[in-house]
Amino acid sequence: MQRRLLLILAAACALSGNAYAQQIIRLSTTTSTENSGLLAHLLPAFEAGTNSKVHVISVGTGKALELSKNGDVDVTLVHARSAEDKFVADGWGIDRRDVMYNDFIVVGPPGDPSGIKGGRDVLAAFRKLAGGPAKFISRGDNSGTDIMEKAYWKQAGAQPAGAQYVSAGLGMGEVLNMAAEMGGYTLTDRATYGVYQAKTGLALMVEGDQRMFNPYGIIATNPARHPGVNYKGARQLIDWITSPEGQAKIAQFRPGGQQLFFPSAKPD
Template sequence: MAIHRRELLATLGAGAAAGLAGCSAAGQFGGSDEAPGVVGETLTLTTTTSTHDTGLLDELNAPFEDMYGVTVDAVAQGTGQALETARNGDSDVVMVHARSLEDEFMTEGYGVNRRDLMFNDFVVVGAEDDPAGIGGSGSATEAFSAIADRGATFVSRGDNSGTHTKELAIWEEAGVEPSGDWYMETGQGMGEVLNVANEQGGYTLADRGTYLSQRSVVDLVIHVQGPIEGGPELLANPYGILAVNPAVHGDVNYDLAMAYIGYVTSPEGQRRIEEYTANGEQLFYPEALSEDPDFQQYVPEGWSGNSTEG
């Protein structure tokens, strides 16, 4: 699998080389001298473009690499492709944000030990002149309907990412099947889609974190807020992290994957998520720690443990 991974990373050009200096938390978690068999190893993380484009991965991964003396190869893809890479055994751990796709991955037996990690929300952004007149709308579905009715340009990820999955759910709830010259599918990551929407004077659905990290370089404004700013819950954007099942792919680095999950869901990892900002704005909100943990985070939504054979 190591050869497959090297080929995959070379093809994608998305390997995040290690070696970044970071403050070590070895005193809290146990340094590399306490982790025999780990030093020098590589953890392959498939994750969304939003965690990469915002710079959050650098903030999280450098201290982990320092702590264990390992390398994290982070492959930034849409959620669907990140999970598909893991299905093929070319990933050890997955950090994504489309619960329906995560649940499918787990139900099929490819993923284990899922944890809630963090959240932000989605926002509908567009040119300031707002040709569809959706500014200040309290409903994402009404905003999408107005965009379609007026044939205003909408730029879609079109890549089976978590953002694209959410976008399609909104269109469905709005009773609209988007098509025509006004609807542009790019197959690109969030950062590139924001650039295209900016160039075209169009609308798009964006995760708040990526939008805030790029707000200074695009002339797009938020027209519909997500729940962080009092908008509809439909625009909530939770992130999860899960390990690839070693019973399905025996050569995954399961021990290191679980160490990484433990780190990013620990008080130290959650603090780094909470304190990470861009342009003075908090991009993500930690969700792993609670005095009343949610059992549902570990299993697919709607799962019941009562279906035992008699």
């Protein structure tokens, strides 16, 4: 009986020791990587190989970078290159690496009341949307998608007025649901649309414009600004997701048989 008790205690101590040794890595990232299911596909392999647990905070790119700037996360995975470059130049992040890319698309009601379906010029489509009868649903959350949308309106020289323009302040999945409910159009990343297409019934309207290219980068929070961050863990995640193994896992993510993200990491 005593021997059995000692064995149980030893096993409990071993389990406790393993749990204690497991490192926590805090990751802020965009809603597209979470909503699409990509992180659920990627992270278990990384966690198992590094005895880590990645705590994911899924928000828009602007908020994801802000969390890193404040030292609230160890690493951030986002998609707004100009904002990323400024973030690094200002000294808040280090070790930025290309990870993957997909593209933006415009989606809307199957009846296409604004007449943009089949177009490959995003600015021409936005001009039609600005004067069209249907609503446009904007993320309105300073996400990478929101930043790109605002740039398109500026370049197009027009924007829907009044109630025709709905600034939701929500994530991509919620905005797609809103667009479906309101019979409106929206700009979305292709990955999130792929997951929500069946449930929303929204149709693909515009794709293929090179201005709709959507690259993703990963950046470590600068430990010189925030000594308490887990820089070692951040570098482990950066190195893994840009490694041949991590890049292959990205390419293998094909919900419904469709590849939603394309690896783009460059060798060191």
